[in-house]
Structures are given as C-alpha cells and as structure tokens.
Amino acid sequence: MSFLSKYLKGWSLRTTRPTLQPGKEVNVFLAEYDPGEESALALVGDTRLYVSNAGPEHVGKRVRVAVKEFQPDDSVGYGEFVEVVGESSYAG
Numbered sequence: 001m002s003f004l005s006k007y008l009k010g011w012s013l014r015t016t017r018p019t020l021q022p023g024k025e026v027n028v029f030l031a032e033y034d035p036g037e038e039s040a041l042a043l044v045g046d047t048r049l050y051v052s053n054a055g056p057e058h059v060g061k062r063v064r065v066a067v068k069e070f071q072p073d074d075s076v077g078y079g080e081f082v083e084v085v086g087e088s089s090y091a092g
Helices: 003-008
Strands: 025-034 039-044 047-052 062-071 076-086
Touching: 025 047, 025 076, 047 062
Parallel strands: 047 076
Antiparallel strands: 025 039, 025 062, 039 047, 062 076
16 A cells, blocks of 8 residues: 555545435524525535524524435425524624
8 A cells, every 4th residue: 555545545525515315304504594485594515405494583503404305416405493503603
C-alpha cells in the first residue's frame, strides 16, 4: 500500500445533494417561512425540505422533522414539524 493510499484511507467526498429517507426523522435549521405554502423551508446543502406545521416563529431554530416524501431527481423533500430541538448558534 502506497503512502498516499494509507493517507487517504477512509476519506470520502460528501454530496451537496443529500437524500432524505421517508419515515425517518432529521434535525435541521429552518431558513425561511413561505406563507403561501404555509410551510417552513430547510436547506440541507442543495436539498430543499419543506416542513408543514412549522410557523414563522420557528425560523432560525433547529427542529426535528419527520420526512414524509422525497424526490431524489429534484432533491426536494416534504416533512412534518415534530419539535424544536435547539436555538440558532448565531445572533441575528
């Protein structure tokens, strides 16, 4: 095994379009609220997760979301708000 192979062993690249598994719960930060859709939006890399039952008061907070649907071709998911699990780490 070469030095480079030893050095790079276990390394992998992360994608900017992660997939979400329906039926799983994920923790995400809510970036914005869309009153027309009555849902909040979380951006996970280039993946967009629309969250129902989350209001404008949840924007900027870390929340747990139950993933209901995911479209891998568009990298878009839909889920339901479960609970707030944390506050933002930055002051606005």
